[in-house]
Amino acid sequence: MPEERVPADYTEMDLLEAKRFDKKVKENFMPAIVSTVKQIIEDYGVLEGVCVDVGCGTAVFAIELCKHSKLKIFALEKEKAIYEVARMNIEEEGLADRIIPILGDAHKMPFENEFADFIISRGSYHCWKDKVQVFKEIYRVLKRGGTALVGGGFGRYVTDEEYKRMKSLRARSLGDAAKAYSSPDKLREVINKAGISNFRISYDRAGLWAEIKK
Template identity: 35%
Template sequence: MNKKAYEFDAIANGPFFPVYPVIAQQIKDKTKILSGRCLDIGSGGGHLGLSLAQITNLEVVLLDKLEDAIDIADRRVNSWGLSERASTLLGDAQQIPLQDNTVNLCISRGSVWFWEDQKKGFEEIYRVLANGGMAYIGGGFGNEELKKQVDKKMKGHSSEWPKSRNQPVEGNAIQHFIEVLYKAGIFNFEITDDERGIWVIFEKPEIQEEVKAC
């Protein structure tokens, strides 16, 4: 048993719980992708992906490299009544076990800080995205008020908070992501860093058919 998977899920299902519907709504508003296949990378117990499934018609795949996290997510898929539109997949961001051009929306909250090779992770996301598909990758709490609420609850939960929150994020500022994305061959992107958190957003362009001269 992976103890961390259960500890993280307890936090996600407790102090962090109000964050996920807010971020899901922000993703929906920004991308306007309401149907097709969504891949939630580093999903843990699936809170973000399932929150998005609740407000869209997306078919959501919850991807995590920990078997215990997948087991937790499987149970949550059923308990939330989303078994017809949500599934789980064991795998890693740096080697996504899906075919090219098969995902309409890639999302991830909080996992990018822990990818061993961020360049490879973004390359893999770009590979599996369908033409016109979008990615929304990063971390945050939705808004400043929710962040304050989580901080207050987590300080009572852990003496290491907020150090444990800030440590993985250090060095992952806008300039860092710009450099990583360029190295991954992704040049058309947006990076936000505000009260919602830091998020990397990009689209895989539609393929334009050549117009033949008559």
């Protein structure tokens, strides 16, 4: 079982920036987080077992998923200051026994083979330098019989107004990187290159998602 790792070397400026990022997510993207978690529970039932959230940010999504499931969630984040804000958010919610923040890189995850029943990664895919390598890692860490859901989007329960508002905010904040979530062919190619065959891609109003089964 991975231990929680406490980062030491981030600056006050990094922490301020991470808090600003957290505030933006909470103010602007909560409808997408609530909607996507609702969709996951509708599609997969009330999940239990071990979950890894790859690129968890400040754990806002992990917290919402935790509240609607029985999962124990290992929330993986590579930026130390963001990890620290995730840790604070988890503690504030009183969920430290169910969500374990982990400082680490998705390209070399600090988890043993077949560690997780469920892997979620929302809105992190566009950041990965070597997407093929991250998918290999996801598949390695996923248990036989498990499901991984990787992609980005707002879920199917946002209103038209919320959808339009968040889409324009996302385009502004991600710039060119937002294109990653409108390229299903590229996503398919990356997963194929990772040697994974049992997957399907959905690309609709809910976003661009790859569901991987092992």
